[in-house]
Amino acid sequence: MSVVQRPLTIALPAGRLYAESAKLLGGCGLPLDDWRGDERRLLWTSPDGNSRFLVARPADMVTYVHGGVADLGITGKDSLMETDSDVYELLDLGFGLCRLVLAAPDGFAGAGIGTGAGSAVGGPLRVATKYPRLA
Numbered sequence: 001m002s003v004v005q006r007p008l009t010i011a012l013p014a015g016r017l018y019a020e021s022a023k024l025l026g027g028c029g030l031p032l033d034d035w036r037g038d039e040r041r042l043l044w045t046s047p048d049g050n051s052r053f054l055v056a057r058p059a060d061m062v063t064y065v066h067g068g069v070a071d072l073g074i075t076g077k078d079s080l081m082e083t084d085s086d087v088y089e090l091l092d093l094g095f096g097l098c099r100l101v102l103a104a105p106d107g108f109a110g111a112g113i114g115t116g117a118g119s120a121v122g123g124p125l126r127v128a129t130k131y132p133r134l135a
Contacts, residue, residue, distance in 0.1 A: 008051050011070035013058035013096075020095040021074045062087055082131050100134055 012021050012032070022032040032053060035046055042055045054070055061073035066085035076096055080089055129135040 007045060007049060008072070009054060009070045010051065011054045011056060011061045011064045011073035011075075013061060013074055013076075014055050015058065017058055017074065017076070017096045018055065020093075024074075024093060024095075078131060078134060082133050100131065 010025070012018060012025075025032055030046065030051060036044055036053075043052065045052045054064065056064065058075045059079050061070070061075035062079055062083045062085050064070040065073045065087050066083075072090075074093065076098055077089070077092070078098055078100075080087070127135055
């Protein structure tokens with residue numbers, strides 16, 4: 001029986017996390033920016049053919065890893081915690097820190113938080129978020 005060897009596919013986050021991710025992988029012997037060439041290119045292979053890199057939105061990393069499109073992915077913990085996908089956080093890389101903030105209109109006194117009784121600005125409290133699990 002022969003073993004088919006395929007390249008390791010690593011999903012990298014576009015945007016502000018890309019530079020730190022590239023620096024980290026460069027320190028591991030994978031100089032991404034030397035190989036990438038065209039900055040708009042979203043998928044490329046290392047010169048030795050052992051690694052492939054996919055650049056996408058950080059929020060999509062969990063989906064790519066869960067679905068088998070990528071073997072590994074770098075994303076924010078917020079994106080990882082927001083899904084119910086069966087993926088594992090192997091390592092906290094210590095960069096790209098974020099925070100969740102509760103904001104309210106001027107004059108909001110906080111009345112009714114958690115009670116459903118309405119707010120100081122009139123009407124029920126509503127929360128707008130793209131992270132309903134974390135919020």
